[in-house]
Amino acid sequence: MTGRKEITGPLPPGATIGILGGGQLGRMLAMAAARLGLKTHIYSDEAAPCAFQVADARTQGAYDDVRALEKFAAACDVVTFEFENVPDATAEYLAAHVAIAPPPRALSVSQDRVIEKSFIAKLGIAVAPFENVESADDARKAFANIGAKGAILKTRRLGYDGKGQIKVTSADDAARAFETLAAPSILEGFVDFAFEVSAVAARARDGGFALFDIPRNAHENHILKRSTVPAGITQAMTEDAKRIARSIAEALEYVGVLAVEMFATHDHKLIVNEIAPRVHNSGHWTIEACIVSQFEQHIRAVAGWTLGDGSRHSDAVMENIIGPEHDEWAALAAKPAGLHLYGKGEARAGRKMGHITSLSPKS
Ligand SMILES: Nc1ncnc2c1ncn2[C@@H]1O[C@H](COP(=O)(O)OP(=O)(O)O)[C@@H](O)[C@H]1O
Ligand SMILES: [Mg+2]
CATH class of the missing domain: 3.30.1490.20 (ATP-grasp fold, A domain)
Known part of the structure; x- marks a missing residue:
C-alpha cells in the first residue's frame, strides 16, 4: 500500500469506519455509526463476534496478521478500537497505513498499570x-x-x-x-473510598471537549453492575472530574471517547483508578438519557465531525445483564426500560450479555 490516508475534513456519510474488536462495544459503535449514515467494518480474531451481526463488512483475522490488516486498512477511511489491549505492533502497523483514533499512545499508556499511574501522577492528578x-x-x-x-x-x-x-x-x-x-x-x-464514579469524556479532532454527566458505579464480583446518574456528588467534584478528564485527554492529544475510573473519598476528593481509551460500560446509559450517546460522540470524533450535544435530559439507572440473568430476557423486555441484548451465544457466568436502562424525570 502506498502512503497513509489522512483525514482532512469530516468524513461524509457513506464513509467507512474500521473497528478493531467485535464485542458489545463495537456492536453499539456500529449501530451509532449507522444512525449517522456511516458504514462500519469490524475486524476481530473471533469467528462470530456479536458486532459482526450489525456491521457492513467484517474481517476475521489474527491481530498480527499483516496481510489481513493491510486489506482492512485499505477498506477503511479511518480505524478505531473497542478494546485497549490491541498489540502495540498492530496499532503501529495500522497507524502507518490509515488514519487512526484514538492515538496509539493512549493504548500503550493504558495497557500497563505502572506506566498509566505514573503518567497520571505526572499531570498532578491524585492516584493510589x-x-x-x-x-x-x-x-x-x-x-x-x-x-x-x-x-x-x-x-x-x-x-x-x-x-x-x-x-x-x-x-x-x-x-x-x-x-x-x-x-x-x-x-x-488500598483506597478507603466512599463510592466509585467515572468521567466519560469526548475530544474531537478540532480540540472540542465534552464531558457526560458523572455516573456513580457499583460493582458486584469485580464486574460493573450498576451506573446511576446523577451520582450525587458536589459541584466541586464535578468540576474536578472535568479538569482531570480534560487534562488526560489533552496530554494524550486524544481523539474519541475516553473513560476515567475514579474513587470518591469520604472527604469529597477524587482519586483516579484507571483510564480506558474507549467507550465504557459506565456510559451505556447515555444511549437513552442523552441526545447524543457516548457511542455517537466517539464515532463523530473519529470521523472528524464536531461533537454532538451530550447533555442529559433524564435521570438514569443502567444495570448490566450478566451470565444466566440473560435467561430472564422476556421479563426484562416487559419492563418500561431500554433493553439491550448483545446477541452473544452462551450465557457463561460473568459474561456481559446485555444491559437495561431505566429513566426517570431529571431531578
Ligand atoms: N487501590 C485500590 N483500592 C481500593 N479498591 C480498589 C483499588 N484498585 C481497585 N479497586 C477495586 O477493584 C475494582 C477493579 O480494579 P481496576 O483497577 O479497575 O481493574 P479492572 O481492570 O479489573 O477494572 C475497582 O473498580 C475497585 O472497586
Ligand atoms: Mg476498572
Whole structure:
C-alpha cells in the first residue's frame, strides 16, 4: 500500500469506519455509526463476534496478521478500537497505513498499570500510592512502604473485571500473591473510598471537549453492575472530574471517547483508578438519557465531525445483564426500560450479555 490516508475534513456519510474488536462495544459503535449514515467494518480474531451481526463488512483475522490488516486498512477511511489491549505492533502497523483514533499512545499508556499511574501522577492528578513489583522481595518492600491500610497486587498488563488482582494484608501475603500472579505487577495501597464514579469524556479532532454527566458505579464480583446518574456528588467534584478528564485527554492529544475510573473519598476528593481509551460500560446509559450517546460522540470524533450535544435530559439507572440473568430476557423486555441484548451465544457466568436502562424525570 502506498502512503497513509489522512483525514482532512469530516468524513461524509457513506464513509467507512474500521473497528478493531467485535464485542458489545463495537456492536453499539456500529449501530451509532449507522444512525449517522456511516458504514462500519469490524475486524476481530473471533469467528462470530456479536458486532459482526450489525456491521457492513467484517474481517476475521489474527491481530498480527499483516496481510489481513493491510486489506482492512485499505477498506477503511479511518480505524478505531473497542478494546485497549490491541498489540502495540498492530496499532503501529495500522497507524502507518490509515488514519487512526484514538492515538496509539493512549493504548500503550493504558495497557500497563505502572506506566498509566505514573503518567497520571505526572499531570498532578491524585492516584493510589503504588510501587512496581518485579519479585517477591519487591512485593514485601512495597507492602512495608504503602500497605498500612492493606493493598492490592495487580498484574501490570491484561487485567480486567478484577482478573489478575489479589488483595493482600501483610508483606508475606504480598510475596505469596506475587508468586501466584507470576507476572510483572504493581502493588497499590488500598483506597478507603466512599463510592466509585467515572468521567466519560469526548475530544474531537478540532480540540472540542465534552464531558457526560458523572455516573456513580457499583460493582458486584469485580464486574460493573450498576451506573446511576446523577451520582450525587458536589459541584466541586464535578468540576474536578472535568479538569482531570480534560487534562488526560489533552496530554494524550486524544481523539474519541475516553473513560476515567475514579474513587470518591469520604472527604469529597477524587482519586483516579484507571483510564480506558474507549467507550465504557459506565456510559451505556447515555444511549437513552442523552441526545447524543457516548457511542455517537466517539464515532463523530473519529470521523472528524464536531461533537454532538451530550447533555442529559433524564435521570438514569443502567444495570448490566450478566451470565444466566440473560435467561430472564422476556421479563426484562416487559419492563418500561431500554433493553439491550448483545446477541452473544452462551450465557457463561460473568459474561456481559446485555444491559437495561431505566429513566426517570431529571431531578
Ligand atoms: N487501590 C485500590 N483500592 C481500593 N479498591 C480498589 C483499588 N484498585 C481497585 N479497586 C477495586 O477493584 C475494582 C477493579 O480494579 P481496576 O483497577 O479497575 O481493574 P479492572 O481492570 O479489573 O477494572 C475497582 O473498580 C475497585 O472497586
Ligand atoms: Mg476498572
